[in-house]
Amino acid sequence: MRRIPIELPPGYTIRFAKREDISDIMLFFKMHWKDSHILANDRAFFEYEFCRGDEVCMVLLFNDKNGIEGTLGYIPYGGELRDIFTVMWKVLDNGQMFAGVGLFYYLIDHGRCRHIYTSGLNENTRNIYKYLGFCTGDLQHFYMLNETCEKRIAEIRDEAEINRDYRESGVPVSLRKVEDREAFLADYCPDKREDKIYKTPEYMVRRYFENPKYQYQVYQLWKEGAKTASFLIAREQKQDDSRVLRLIDFVGDEELLRLIGTPLRQLMRDAGYEYTDLYVYGVADEILLQAGFSKKAKDSLNVIPNYFSPFCRKNVNIGIFWEKEMHPIVWKGDGDQDRPSA
Secondary structure, three states: OOOOOOOOOOOEEEEEOOHHHHHHHHHHHHHHOOOOOHHHHOHHHHHHHHEEOOEEOEEEEEEOOOEEEEEEEEEEOOOOOEEEEEEEEEEOOOOOOOHHHHHHHHHHHHOOEEEEEEEOOOHHHHHHHHHHOEEEEEOEEEEEEOOOOOOOOOEOOOHHHOOOOOOOOOOOEEEEEEOOHHHHHHHOOOOOOOOOOOOOHHHHHHHHOOOOOOOOEEEEEEEOOEEEEEEEEEEEEEEOOEEEEEEEEEEOOHHHHHHOHHHHHHHHHHHOOOEEEEEEEOOOHHHHHHOOOEEOOOOOOOEOOOEEOOEEOOOOOOEEEEEOOOOOOEEOOOOOOOOOOO
16 A cells, blocks of 8 residues: 655644544534434434444544544454444545545554455545555446336336346245344354455344344345355335335355345245345356346436435445455445435
8 A cells, every 4th residue: 555644733633533522523524524414413323333342433633723623434344353444534624635544544553454445435535545556446236126016216217228138047046034143143154265355243243133223134045945154135125105125235155146036036026126226346247147137337327226315316326445456345235335324
C-alpha cells in the first residue's frame, strides 16, 4: 500500500472512539450526514452496529475547538487478526484534505485487522483507493423473476435481458430452513483461506440471528439428501402490496449455487415472491446464469430496486475496494449495505 505523509496541524488528533463519545458521534451524523439517519437517532441500533464489549468500532478526527470533524467506522468480522469492512467514512470540508486518509492509516496501524475492505464506496473516492494501491470494482446485480406474479416493485422494460436458458439440474439440491443459531453453528465451517474473507461464527450469529431490525432467513443447502456446510442467507422485503426475496449472503461452496435455481423457483412460487435478487462480487457469472439468474447491466432499462428503507424505485451501483492479491467474494450483506437508513 502506498503511503501519503499525513501531518495534522496543531489542535487536531486522531483516536479510537469511546462509549462517552457516542452521543457526540450521533449528533455529528445528524448535522453532517442526514438528520433522519438511523445512526443519528437510534442509540440502541448504533451500539449494535459499532459496540463490541468496551470497543467502539470507530476512528475519530478531533479538533480541540470544534470537537468531532471526522469519522471512520468499521465492522469487525472476528476477534484477533480480524477482517474488517469500513463504513460511515465522513470528514468535514475544513481544509484537512488528507485527514480522511489519516483515519484510514490509523485503523490499519492500530485496528488489529488482517485485511481491510469496503462496500458502498463513494465514487468520488475511487481514484484515491487506486492511488493508495487498492483494487476497486462493483458488486454485480442478479435477479430471478417469478413469472406468475404481477410486477409491482420491479420494472421490466427490456425482455432481452431476461435469462430464458434455465434448465432444471439433474442433481437434487434442497434449501432447508435453519431455525436457530445452535443448529447453524453445529454445521458452520468458516473459510480460513488467507485470500478470502474470514467470517467467524460469532460474526455470523450477531449479524443474522441477533439483528434488531431485520429478520433473516437462513437456509442450509442439502445435496442428494445429505446436508452440506453451505448456507444461504435471505431476507423478505415487502413493498407496494408485493414481496420479494433478497439473497444477502452465502457461505460455503460457491459451486453449489449452480444448483439452487429449482428450489428457489419453488420457494418463490410457494411464498408468492415477485422476484429474488442478489448483489455479489467474486462469484463467476456462469454459476449464477446456470442457476437461472439474469444479470442486470449497469445501464439496464430494467429496474430492480435496492433501497427499501426508505423505498426508492431506481437501480443502484455498489462499489467496493479490497487489497491486492486477495480474491474476495463480497455479498450485499458485507459491511453495512443491508441495514435501514432511517
